[in-house]
Amino acid sequence: MSSERYPFSEIEAKWQGIWESSKQFRVDEDPSRPKFYCLEMFPYPSGRIHMGHVRVYAIGDLLARYKWMRGFNVLHPMGWDAFGLPAENAAIEHGVHPAIWTYENIDNMRAQLRKMGISYDWDREVTTCDPDYYKWEQLIFIRMLERGLAYRRRSTVNWCPSCQTVLANEQVEAGRCWRCDSEVTKRDIDGWFFKITAYAEELLAWCDRLPGWPERVMTMQRNWIGKSEGAEFDLPVAGRSGLALRIFTTRPDTAFGMTYAVLAPEHPLVDALLTDPAERAAVEQFRAEVARQSELERTAEDRPKRGLRLQAQVVNPFNGAAIPLFVADYVLMTYGTGAIMAVPGEDQRDWDFARQHELPIIETVKRPAGWRGEAYTGDGVKINSGFLDGLTITEAKRRAIDWLVQQGLGTAKINYRLRDWGISRQRYWGAPIPVVYCPVDGMVPEKEENLPVVLPEDVQLSGKGGSPLAEVASFVNTTCPRCGGRARRETDTMDTFVESSWYFLRYCSPHYDRGMVEPAAADYWMPVDQYIGGIEHAVLHLLYARFYTKVLRDLGLVKVDEPFQALLSQGMVIKDGAKMSKSKGNVVDPDDLIRTFGADTARLFSLFAAPPEKDLDWNEHGVEGASRFLNRVWRIVLQHAEEVRTALLLEIGGIETPPPIAPPARAGATARSSNSHSGGRTGGATISSSEGKVFRRTIHETIARVTEDIERDFHFNTAISAIMELVNALYTFEAGSPDLLPAGERAALLREAIETVVLLLGPFSPHVTEELWQQVGHTESLFKRPWPIADTAALARQEVTVVLQVDGKVRSRLTVEVDAVEARVQELALADDKVRPWLQGRAIERVVVVPNRLVNVVTRS
Ligand SMILES: [Zn+2]
Ligand SMILES: [Zn+2]
8 A cells, every 4th residue: 555645735735726716715695595604713913823723723614614515605704813912012022013013924824824725705804903993993982982881980900010001800810911921910090991791681691592602601701790699788887876887798698697797908998997006007018918919819719818807896787796897808899899797607718717717607597417517508497597587598588688678778789790891901002092181171082084093103112111102292192073172192002802802793794894894794694603712712702792792782783692603612732731832842833734744634633633622632643643544535536536437427428317416505404415315326326235235324324423423512523533434434345346246336336435435524624625526527616515415215224033043943033134244144143142052062064044034053963
């Protein structure tokens, strides 16, 4: 067998050229056809694609091409998330302008992507740093401003000292910057916010209405939104009339178990409660220590909680008891009211803290028999709780809230953990925020006809802090849109996550110049049917995009409630046990891979090596295996190309006219296939031999398996295994003795098997299959050919009961397939439980098999 590789370089260049020049994957809205919008998260133009990109784009392209073959009108676009800090940092380090750096990187990456042969509609390419793009985002900003959905305020924000900018809560991971991993600090700063909290309830409700999303991502979003229902009420400060501490609790039923209360160290009431300089000094020091911790560290379950007891006490209104008051790190100013009642009996964090500070613990829910735990959060009957005793927790919650309302002490209250999205960045390379500050009119939005507010190119970037735009006089100094007087432009730019919150919408009509999106195009293409991208965006991009889409819906720009119908979150690409990264020195360059093995092999490997949601462990042998397999397909198809071509021609010549290529399906995944011949007929021949029927069943079982694996749960790796098995079966079949089969059967089956292998493998490795499709005589693209559909008649296994005899006496019966291979029937007969005892101690002389009727084992007497 030849170890020579097929000429992948020529083949890949050839078909990339043909697809490009024929504009095969360019699409328009076509209301007569079902649409499929397939989208991979667009990349940041860092300059080079990496194996993670190869993986996600291979998945997207597989689905896109598969859907083409199923008759869908497929939108599969690509673009660039082009604003962001790396460009600005490169400018500071190397003195190259961010725009030049970005567009050069885009050119490099586009060239790399083209070598992968992905079915993008390049006419729809979108680049977010283009003023024609961010212009619409500025318009929406003004609309949001008018509706109170964008606002400016001074607040304590997350500050990355290394990136020299504010970060949204979602962009702080375990106390560190999502982008550069620096420790995040706090800063009081004026900034712009998007009011995502106005959509908290709807964002949460839709978490239950997106079955195409991984449950893991929905859970992360639910937790991030963090809805809790409970009560808000006052704890009066003992001996200080008029001074009270407002607290929020989800468990008002446990109020009788309150043995202390806690304020967040930053709580504005703390200062009013301090009694002497010594206490003030202790609190100041405590605050300084807490300020060094991130929110995540402060609220982590498994770490000791730090607290400082104040001299002041508060009163539990439920029983009039005066209880100790603390400031403690585990209570955050940003959640609820920044103050809590502590019920150590039913809250583990309070329990830990109470044990540490030797505070009393009162149980207010009866524990189940044998309970040996600490805080109890389960169901039960109320105890030690005054008028709530004997009630269930649910009843007691309601009764406690009713009591608070009657007494005028509090109300029922819903709280969210979600905070508004801080979108202003004190950096240059982003979309300008379109407002000006006028000494007369105050803050005024830019006039619509003056948009876009273009980012000036002439800028000095030092990275020394402060918005670089503030130094650009030509930008800053402007006239007030309202009074025409001198005014100053806003110099913060927008978070780049604003651009990625709507790029999928822009792809629907990327050249439309009268608005963000052409309504008819948005109606046709939206929502995205399949979105593919990393889990790291679960509460970043994926939450922001959902929010922004709802805002656009309420502004009348789109009709959909949600941007992404289904989401596939692929795992990482790892090597030697770690994520591929430059710093770890374990990067595999896709260019090298494509040069050595071809894009088809790179894609096949990345789809075969792991199910998409799992991490993919890079290994050289896997790549070589994928390459060997494609060479194996190449050889057997070319060996029989002549035969297949002849078979194809003969059909056309009149033995049996194959059905024309099916018109695209009108709905769902019900595209018809030209392969749906009836029963045992294929390619114009009737299959009568049992060998032929078995092989044909293998072909159609493979079609069924591969289709099922792609459609359900994206099991691309097992789909590839199934195709590999069919190729093995094909080798076995063609090596078998040709004269065993009736005339015509062999040719018909070879053709059917070869075409099936090429069709099924197409979306995985499109270049080599397109070439082979042409080599066996087809003139139209493989990807215009309908996806094969398993012939149910070929799949059916008809069975018969065969009588088993030993020396002519019936001993047992066996159910086997009609026309089962004789050797197999004989083997089953000899292994039969009721036959074996009659053979014990005897030598078998011969076995007579009468097909479909009986097996007689003749022994030597
Ligand atoms: Zn940073
Ligand atoms: Zn003015």
